[in-house]
Each structure stands twice: as C-alpha cells, then as structure tokens.
Amino acid sequence: MATENKNLSVYDKAAIPNAKNLRFGIVVSEWNETITEALYQGAFEALTDCGALPDNILRWNVPGSFELTFGCKKMLTSQKVDAVIAIGSVIRGETSHFDFVCSATAQGIKDLNIAYDIPVIFCVLTDDNLQQSIDRSGGKHGNKGTEAAIAAIKMASI
Numbered sequence: 001m002a003t004e005n006k007n008l009s010v011y012d013k014a015a016i017p018n019a020k021n022l023r024f025g026i027v028v029s030e031w032n033e034t035i036t037e038a039l040y041q042g043a044f045e046a047l048t049d050c051g052a053l054p055d056n057i058l059r060w061n062v063p064g065s066f067e068l069t070f071g072c073k074k075m076l077t078s079q080k081v082d083a084v085i086a087i088g089s090v091i092r093g094e095t096s097h098f099d100f101v102c103s104a105t106a107q108g109i110k111d112l113n114i115a116y117d118i119p120v121i122f123c124v125l126t127d128d129n130l131q132q133s134i135d136r137s138g139g140k141h142g143n144k145g146t147e148a149a150i151a152a153i154k155m156a157s158i
Contacts, residue, residue, distance in 0.1 A: 009142030042145030069108025
C-alpha cells in the first residue's frame with residue numbers, strides 16, 4: 001500500500017499557501033458514507049486550518065463515486081471556485097463492478113483536469129476491504145481528505 005509509510009494527515013502548515021482568499025468546492029459521494037464523511041471532515045478541517053473561511057467551502061453530495069465526475073463538472077461550471085475536491089470510497093466486492101467504477105471515476109476526474117483551468121483533486125479511496133478504507137480515512141494511515149485539501153490549496157495557488 002502506497003500509504004504504508006506515510007501519514008496522510010501530516011503537513012507543514014508553514015509551507016502551505018494561505019487559503020483565506022480561496023473558494024473550494026467539495027463533492028462527496030453518499031456511498032460508503034461513514035468513510036466519505038470522515039474524508040470530508042479531514043478535508044474541511046485542513047482547509048480551515050490553512051485559512052479557508054467556512055463560508056468559502058461549498059459542499060454538494062452525489063449518490064456514488066461514479067457520479068462524482070458529473071457533480072464536479074457542475075460545480076466547475078456553475079460556481080466560482082478555485083479548486084474542487086472529489087471525495088469517494090469504492091471497496092472491492094465480489095464482481096468486476098469495482099474495476100469499472102474505479103476506472104471510470106479516475107478517468108472522469110482526469111478529463112475534468114484537462115478540460116478546465118480549475119483543479120479537481122482526486123480523493124477517492126479504492127480499497128480491497130473496509131479496514132483499508134478506515135485506515136485511510138482517519139485511521140492508522142491518517143486521512144486522505146486532509147491530504148486532498150492540502151493538494152487543493154497548492155493547486156489553486158499555482
């Protein structure tokens with residue numbers, strides 16, 4: 001696992017641009033809600049810790065990770081935001097559905113980054129089991145939402 005030797009929640013605040021004048025969109029999948037809520041909390045807390053005003057953080061929910069691409073596109077085209085964070089969680093099941101959802105979601109977010117001048121940050125956990133998701137949404141590996149928020153600030157500041 002890529003996060004085995006890294007804590008996703010650790011960042012050097014002094015090295016992060018101040019986010020006070022930035023506006024962020026966060027699109028959150030309702031599927032695997034316990035995981036995605038923890039990821040959202042990590043992202044929200046990191047953004048505000050780095051100066052973002054709570055009123056400048058806009059949240060939209062979508063049914064699942066597959067719908068993140070559309071939700072992010074609507075956010076990009078209808079709201080004034082400096083970056084968007086796509087939050088989802090896909091946990092491997094017994095069918096190939098996992099592979100299709102993960103691939104389509106990753107490709108969709110990549111396509112948005114090519115098509116628009118506003119960064120879309122990929123914060124979608126694609127884990128083999130629930131424990132891996134727990135470990136990466138505030139557990140022993142930290143919180144991927146925190147890492148995504150720091151990426152959003154850095155990319156919005158380019």
